[in-house]
Amino acid sequence: MMFAPGAAVRVKNDWPETRGPVHLRTPYYLRGRRGTVVRHLGSFRNPEDLAFARPAPLRHLYHVRFDQPAVWAEGQAGDELMVEVYEHWLEQA
């Protein structure tokens, strides 16, 4: 496991269009955004491959917290977004 709770991460600005047929489940609004790892949720088959019926290795899944007003430049300070993101869709921030 690459990230411990509290780790600062950034969602990779990754797009299926740039690297062939994969199923990326990171919401568009979070690509390139900084967040904080809350906890490890377990390991699941890589959705990138599952969607295309390819052999899908297990990948670590994390719950990641994002500052909500920072993403949209509006909203109430302190509000947050919590999203499941796979380890290989994150990088160290």
Next chain:
Amino acid sequence: MNIIETDGERLLVALRGVLAAKGIASAAEIAERIAVTDSASPGQGARMVAKAWTDPAYRARLLEDGSKAAEELGIPMRGMPPLGVLEDSAELHHLVVCTLCSCYPRAVLGYPPFWYKSAGYRARAVRDPRGLLAQEWGTVLPESVRLRVVDSTADYRWMVLPIRPAGTEGWDDTRLASIVREGDMIGVTIPSIAS
């Protein structure tokens, strides 16, 4: 052959035949799954919430592992994604959305309400959640309460454990469950006796 113009019933019979022939799913297994899906309803989640309100040990198990806690109450979870439970407090309110599509804790809440899959709900829940709650549901969160929007995007399903409303002291589980609505477990509404 154009799948849109195909007779749906014939297609279904053919698909079931292939699944059985290949040993992927028998007719009995498909019937069992349909029965499980049809029996799921917000009443199941409400039973879990009510028990968590009256039984602190169950509440702890529910927050630790929602799937196991559901099974404890006889709710079938086999083959379902893991269930996570989000506990509201006086300082923190949860709202669940799936911006990508329609991930929903069907095992414990049944079919999602029609608006849950709408583009409007999905977009506003992450961008203007306080406005969405106030305008569409009349749920006005005080500024002192932090809002956490949980965007369900992967392999978990999430339900909210709301705060037990005042005035329900001494109520038994059945009576408590009767006031817990679907929206309370998504986080768009807050349980109250008046409702």
